[in-house]
Every structure is written in C-alpha cells, then in structure tokens.
Amino acid sequence: MGTGEPVSAHFSAVEITEAIRGLDATEFVRLRRIARFLARFSTISPDDLVQEACCRVMEETRLCPREMQLVPFLAGVMRSMVSDAAKALARHPERSLDVLAAKGRDRSDDTMTAEEVLIALEDEEVLIARAASAKRQVLGLFDDDVVAQIIAEGIMEGLEGEDLRALTELDKTAFASKRKLIRRRITKAFPESAKS
Amino acid sequence: MTANRKDDREALDRLMSVMVDDLLNMPEEELIAETLSEGHNPTEEAEAIRAVIEQAARACGQSRLKAAKNAVAAGRAKQNQNVVRLDASAARQRLAAILAQNVDSGVSLAARNQSQLSDADVFGMLADLKELGIALEKKTPESES
Numbered sequence: 001m002g003t004g005e006p007v008s009a010h011f012s013a014v015e016i017t018e019a020i021r022g023l024d025a026t027e028f029v030r031l032r033r034i035a036r037f038l039a040r041f042s043t044i045s046p047d048d049l050v051q052e053a054c055c056r057v058m059e060e061t062r063l064c065p066r067e068m069q070l071v072p073f074l075a076g077v078m079r080s081m082v083s084d085a086a087k088a089l090a091r092h093p094e095r096s097l098d099v100l101a102a103k104g105r106d107r108s109d110d111t112m113t114a115e116e117v118l119i120a121l122e123d124e125e126v127l128i129a130r131a132a133s134a135k136r137q138v139l140g141l142f143d144d145d146v147v148a149q150i151i152a153e154g155i156m157e158g159l160e161g162e163d164l165r166a167l168t169e170l171d172k173t174a175f176a177s178k179r180k181l182i183r184r185r186i187t188k189a190f191p192e193s194a195k196s
Numbered sequence: 197m198t199a200n201r202k203d204d205r206e207a208l209d210r211l212m213s214v215m216v217d218d219l220l221n222m223p224e225e226e227l228i229a230e231t232l233s234e235g236h237n238p239t240e241e242a243e244a245i246r247a248v249i250e251q252a253a254r255a256c257g258q259s260r261l262k263a264a265k266n267a268v269a270a271g272r273a274k275q276n277q278n279v280v281r282l283d284a285s286a287a288r289q290r291l292a293a294i295l296a297q298n299v300d301s302g303v304s305l306a307a308r309n310q311s312q313l314s315d316a317d318v319f320g321m322l323a324d325l326k327e328l329g330i331a332l333e334k335k336t337p338e339s340e341s
Contacts, residue, residue: 013260017253026224028242028249029231034219041212047248054252059259072220079216083209131204138211155214156207183215187234 010063017058019070027071034075037183040190041134042082053077134190141185148178148185282322284315291318291325298330 011019023031035046042049053074056062064073135156142149147168154164165175222230231238282290313321325331 013256017256020249021253025239025242026227028245029238030219030222030227032241032245033227033231034216037215037219038212041208047244050245051248051252051255054249055256058252058256075216075220079209079212082212083205128205131208135204135207138208152211155211158210160214179214179218183218184230186211186215 007066010060010065011057013058013060016060016064016070020054020058020074023070030071031074035078036192037187038078038082039192040186042085044082044085046192049078049081050074052081137189138186141189142182145181148182151175151178152182282319284318287315287318287322291322294322294325294330 031050032046035049039046039049044052053062056077057064057074062077064070138152138156139149142152147170150168151164154167159167165172168175168178170178219227228238231241
C-alpha cells in the first residue's frame with residue numbers, strides 16, 4: 001500500500017462493466033428471476049429492467065460500493081426503478097420520461113411525443129388503481145390460507161424477521177415454506193408486464 | 197384517499213423487497229429447480245440476460261465515447277476562442293515588434309531576417325515564441341518614459 005492513487009470506494013464504469021459481464025450463469029438466472037418477479041408490479045418488461053439497471057451502474061449514475069455484492073446491488077437498482085417509476089407517475093406524470101426512457105433506451109433524444117404524454121397520463125391513473133387492486137389481489141390469493149395471509153399482510157405492514165415469524169408461531173422451516181408459497185402464488189397470479 | 201393510495205404502493209414495495217431478498221438468498225439448486233418448474237430453461241434464461249448485458253455495455257460504451265468526443269470538441273472550441281487570428285501581414289508586424297523588444301533574447305539572426313521567411317514560417321515562429329513565453333509586451337506610460 002502507499003503507492004499509486006487511492007482506491008475509490010466505488011467501482012469505476014470499466015470495473016463494474018467487467019464485473020457484470022463476469023457473473024456466472026447461475027447469477028444471470030437469478031437476475032432474470034428477480035426481474036421477472038419485479039416486472040409483475042411494473043409497466044417495464046423484465047429485460048428492460050435488467051438493461052436499464054446495468055446502464056445506470058455502467059454509466060455510474062448509480063455507484064456500486066466495492067464491499068457490495070453485485071447481484072443484490074443490481075436487484076436493489078431494479079427494485080427502486082419499479083418503485084420510483086410508480087411513485088413518479090402517481091405524483092408527477094411528467095416524470096414518466098424515466099419509464100419511457102427505460103422502455104426505449106435506444107432513442108437518441110429524450111423528448112416525448114404527444115402520444116407518449118397521453119400514454120403517461122393514462123398510466124398514472126392505471127398505476128394508482130393497480131397498486132390498490134394489486135394489494136387486494138395479493139391478500140385475496142391467501143383466502144384459503146390464513147397463516148400465509150397473515151405473513152403477506154405483516155410484510156406489507158412493515159414487520160420483519162423474528163417479529164413476523166412470531167406472529168405466525170411457525171418454526172423457521174415452516175415459515176420459509178410459507179414465504180416460498182407466497183412468492184409462487186404471486187408469480188402465478190400476476191402476469192409479467194411484457195413477455196421477454 | 198391519497199394517503200391510502202400511497203400506502204398501497206408502499207405496502208407492495210415492502211412485499212416486493214422481501215420476496216426479492218428471498219430470491220437473492222435462494223440456494224443455487226433451488227433457484228434452478230424453481231426456474232424449471234415455471235417452464236423456463238435455465239440455460240436460455242442465462243443466455244438471454246447475457247445478451248441484455250452486452251447490449252447495455254455497448255450502449256454505455258457508445259454513450260461514453262460520445263461524451264468523450266463532445267468533451268474534446270468543447271475543449272477545441274474553447275482553445276480556438278483564445279486564438280487571435282492574424283493575417284500574414286499583421287503576423288509579420290507582430291513578429292517584428294516582438295523581435296525588436298527582445299534584441300538580447302537570443303533569437304537567431306536568421307529569424308530576424310523576416311523578408312526570407314514564408315508566411316508559414318512567420319506563424320510557426322510566433323507559435324514557438326509564445327511557447328517560450330516571449331510575447332509582445334504592452335507599452336505602458338512608464339515604459340515609454
């Protein structure tokens with residue numbers, strides 16, 4: 001140590017690009033599964049989610065700390081994209097540019113056509129209604145399984161870890177199985193926003 | 197009403213996060229088994245993501261290249277703003293004036309014989325002198341007295 005320039009706390013654009021390219025096949029599968037899951041709550045397709053998340057880190061719009069694992073970091077970027085896009089549309093329809101940019105990244109300019117503005121405005125109401133309806137639908141998926149319903153509702157209310165498990169009185173294995181069941185039912189019940 | 201709508205979104209966000217965490221922590225065998233059980237081929241899934249990543253890398257590479265080109269162009273434009281454009285005759289006058297002010301500066305005799313210099317030589321010499329830090333000093337009332 002002590003020679004050369006100090007190492008940055010974040011990966012550079014070149015480093016992160018190589019690191020993403022160097023992920024193994026299992027991690028690629030994991031990324032796609034996460035994207036497929038998140039796309040169920042978004043108007044963005046799974047592949048567009050992955051591509052936009054990668055672009056944000058490769059362009060250093062989102063800086064990845066060196067101590068952070070790459071796949072969880074990319075998952076976090078995708079998660080905030082889905083969440084931010086929905087919030088932005090609900091509060092400021094004009095910010096739906098983000099969503100449109102994510103949909104068509106190849107476009108050379110950032111201008112919206114009149115048609116796109118209309119679509120964005122329609123999307124706003126659609127997304128607000130979609131959140132309320134999605135929440136109802138999710139809970140409705142477990143009408144036949146009170147414990148799963150309690151877990152899903154608990155998660156939505158912000159309960160975590162042991163607090164959540166204590167609510168159900170399940171052991172760790174049974175609790176993990178219920179969470180898996182919740183994810184599978186959601187995956188089955190909600191279509192992806194666009195097939196990829 | 198707005199608060200409820202916001203709460204619904206946040207509730208879904210929380211559920212999303214927990215489910216994504218489960219996927220992140222899922223052991224490899226289970227991940228592959230679940231992928232297959234949902235009717236997806238893991239090899240094809242991995243290849244599809246590899247292609248998406250390559251597309252992203254290309255797009256970002258091009259965008260970095262474009263930004264670098266713009267930066268170079270902007271630098272050149274700024275440099276050009278600082279360059280005083282002279283015609284050949286003005287350049288000769290300027291060179292003569294600098295040489296007159298710097299008789300003892302060691303500039304060669306040949307350089308002083310401007311009539312034998314081409315326009316290109318004159319411009320070249322002005323550039324060389326500028327690089328050496330020899331420029332035409334502005335006359336002040338004090339220096340004239």
